[in-house]
Amino acid sequence: MNIILLVLEVLIVLGIIYFLYKKLNKNGLYLFIIIGLILLNVFTLKTIEILSIDITTGIVINIAIYTISIILVHKYGFEELKKLIFISAMTLLFSYIIISLSGMLESGLYNDLSNEAYNIIFASNIRLFIANITSILFGIWINGLLYYKLKGIKNIIFINNILTTIIIQFIDNIIFTVLAYMVTTDIVVLIGMFLIRYIIKVLIGIIFTILIYMIDRIKEKI
Amino acid sequence: MNSLIFLLMLILVMFSIYFVYTILGKEKLFLLLVFMIIISILLSFKTFKILNLNINANIISYTSIFTIINIILDKYRKKDIKKIFKVTIYSLIISILLILISCFYLQSINGFIGINMKNLYLYNIMLLITFPITLILTEYLLIKLYLYLQSIYKNAFINNLFTCIIVQLVYMILFIFLGYLGKLSLIDLIIYSLSNYLCILLLSFINSFFLYKIINNKKVKS
Numbered sequence: 001m002n003i004i005l006l007v008l009e010v011l012i013v014l015g016i017i018y019f020l021y022k023k024l025n026k027n028g029l030y031l032f033i034i035i036g037l038i039l040l041n042v043f044t045l046k047t048i049e050i051l052s053i054d055i056t057t058g059i060v061i062n063i064a065i066y067t068i069s070i071i072l073v074h075k076y077g078f079e080e081l082k083k084l085i086f087i088s089a090m091t092l093l094f095s096y097i098i099i100s101l102s103g104m105l106e107s108g109l110y111n112d113l114s115n116e117a118y119n120i121i122f123a124s125n126i127r128l129f130i131a132n133i134t135s136i137l138f139g140i141w142i143n144g145l146l147y148y149k150l151k152g153i154k155n156i157i158f159i160n161n162i163l164t165t166i167i168i169q170f171i172d173n174i175i176f177t178v179l180a181y182m183v184t185t186d187i188v189v190l191i192g193m194f195l196i197r198y199i200i201k202v203l204i205g206i207i208f209t210i211l212i213y214m215i216d217r218i219k220e221k222i
Numbered sequence: 223m224n225s226l227i228f229l230l231m232l233i234l235v236m237f238s239i240y241f242v243y244t245i246l247g248k249e250k251l252f253l254l255l256v257f258m259i260i261i262s263i264l265l266s267f268k269t270f271k272i273l274n275l276n277i278n279a280n281i282i283s284y285t286s287i288f289t290i291i292n293i294i295l296d297k298y299r300k301k302d303i304k305k306i307f308k309v310t311i312y313s314l315i316i317s318i319l320l321i322l323i324s325c326f327y328l329q330s331i332n333g334f335i336g337i338n339m340k341n342l343y344l345y346n347i348m349l350l351i352t353f354p355i356t357l358i359l360t361e362y363l364l365i366k367l368y369l370y371l372q373s374i375y376k377n378a379f380i381n382n383l384f385t386c387i388i389v390q391l392v393y394m395i396l397f398i399f400l401g402y403l404g405k406l407s408l409i410d411l412i413i414y415s416l417s418n419y420l421c422i423l424l425l426s427f428i429n430s431f432f433l434y435k436i437i438n439n440k441k442v443k444s
Binding site for chain 2: 001002005008009012013016020023024027028030031032034035038039042043045046047048049054057058061087091094095097098099101102103104105106107108109110111113114115116117118119120121
């Protein structure tokens with residue numbers, strides 16, 4: 001069931017990004033980045049089981065954000081990466097602060113079940129948040145940088161994207177897994193989580209190469 | 223404690239509008255609009271108590287959406303209105319779609335957040351349906367009314383305050399009544415709506431003053 005949903009999510013996200021770029025150009029990509037980053041703050045809290053190993057949700061959005069950073073560097077140059085990092089950092093930080101503050105609010109009388117669920121979800125998740133923000137911001141930065149360097153050597157989207165994905169996802173996964181689960185999780189489980197997360201992310205990253213080609217063909221409206 | 227957190231959230235939201243408008247420029251306000259829409263969706267599931275009134279947690283971010291739109295509408299271009307609607311509709315559809323997909327993933331045995339996430343979003347499915355409808359409708363009303371008022375009287379403070387008083391009434395009737403229908407008794411629905419409306423009126427007054435100051439600020443990036 002989860003694998004089917006994962007495939008479905010990949011296709012939906014792929015379609016959404018393509019549609020947004022066609023309708024809003026570069027702003028469409030930033031629109032997805034903002035939605036994705038805010039929702040990632042929530043989705044990384046949920047764990048699902050894939051091939052009997054626990055992983056967090058939001059993997060597809062995570063990879064989509066990396067792919068968008070590559071598209072931005074590919075189409076608009078290295079300067080765009082700095083803007084992306086700034087917007088991403090602001091979005092992650094502000095959304096986390098506001099959501100956490102709302103989680104600290106003493107619940108009202110109405111809608112008890114929701115209030116309780118809300119408080120459980122958004123209370124004390126600082127460790128996951130730090131893992132999320134560190135891995136994403138650092139990941140986006142080196143992802144764009146590596147792609148830019150590879151593009152300078154040889155401009156082949158397919159090879160550059162796969163190479164970037166393989167290397168960067170390895171680093172991203174190490175940062176996230178260590179910061180989020182080290183000490184509290186058994187080392188064998190941790191390695192399993194790392195491997196499954198890494199394999200899935202690399203596979204999705206490869207699929208998303210299609211998106212880079214599709215967007216590369218679109219001529220931007222002025 | 224709740225009053226303090228509420229005040230802190232209000233300052234944060236206002237600071238973000240001021241920061242984006244003065245430092246990053248009017249174009250980036252569209253991205254802030256997306257940010258506030260997503261935050262409003264997430265916060266709409268929580269009710270908190272302030273001064274013995276039960277209030278929906280999203281009212282700060284929700285009222286700020288209208289402040290942002292009114293800033294955009296000041297010295298507006300016709301394509302801005304189209305863009306506001308496009309950005310709102312895309313953000314709402316994409317975020318709700320992604321939230322629903324994440325709910326349907328089968329959670330792992332060890333994770334408890336997943337159950338709460340499902341409880342929160344699927345139990346409040348009516349809120350997820352009524353929020354987008356209400357937002358689009360109130361945005362349409364706001365734009366029509368604000369532009370009409372602007373054509374006869376050029377005072378951002380009064381125009382914003384007057385539009386908010388009327389538009390938020392529609393929001394209260396639609397969002398609270400339809401969103402919580404069946405969950406609260408009729409008397410509770412009326413009390414809840416009135417409490418929210420009262421708080422929104424206060425926020426609208428503060429926002430209008432803020433809007434007046436921000437629009438007359440000469441140090442704005444064009």
